[in-house]
Amino acid sequence: MNRYIELWIESLPQLLEAMVKVTLPLTLIAFVLSLLIGILATVMRTRSNVNPLNWISRFYVWVFRGTPLLVQLFLIFYGLPRLGITLDTWTAAIITLSLNTGAYVAETFRASVASIPRGQFEAARTLNFTKMQTLTKVVIPQAVRIALPPLGNDLIDLVKGTALVSTISLVDLFQSGRQVAARTYEPLAMYLEVAFLYLIIVTILSWGQRYLEKRSSRYVRSANA
Structure with missing residues (x-):
């Protein structure tokens, strides 16, 4: 056991360096991009009157939710x-993780918007709200609250999914651990x-997720009081 403790202490700086320089930045960049992709795919699917855009969005979600992340990374x-398209490891990892998580985020946003009662849209029209006002004052506040739990889960899955980038020789937290284990x-x-x-x-992300859920729920309770 003493040997394990010594090894853990000795290897911790190397693992933390890989975590801070690769795993966490990769997660953050990919999640921000996945949010943008998810919003775009949701708009194309729910608000677009152009059928090809709707089909493209559906096809994208179908492909990236229906195939393994590792296969997508290798492709x-x-x-x-x-x-004739050659990407470095960072670019390939960011693109793959963003597209994969973006498909799940798109479904989260679509389901959140769909769960808002249609009567609220009609009420907004009777109040002469513009489409932008309806979006910012009616749709987004409720959709964000509904989407918070699944978005938190998507972020947690993304963190764990970054371990797969070790298969393309990107030295993340997992790959760094493999190197120490081999040595x-x-x-x-x-x-x-x-x-x-x-x-x-x-665990830290889960705490943050629960905190945001409580904050949003408190807002809803105070608004209904």
């Missing part, structure tokens, strides 16, 4: 060069430490 990093011949100790660090990240 983009290893497959696209066959078409020390202690895979059990290293993967336990890596798992613990992922658990810390996910």
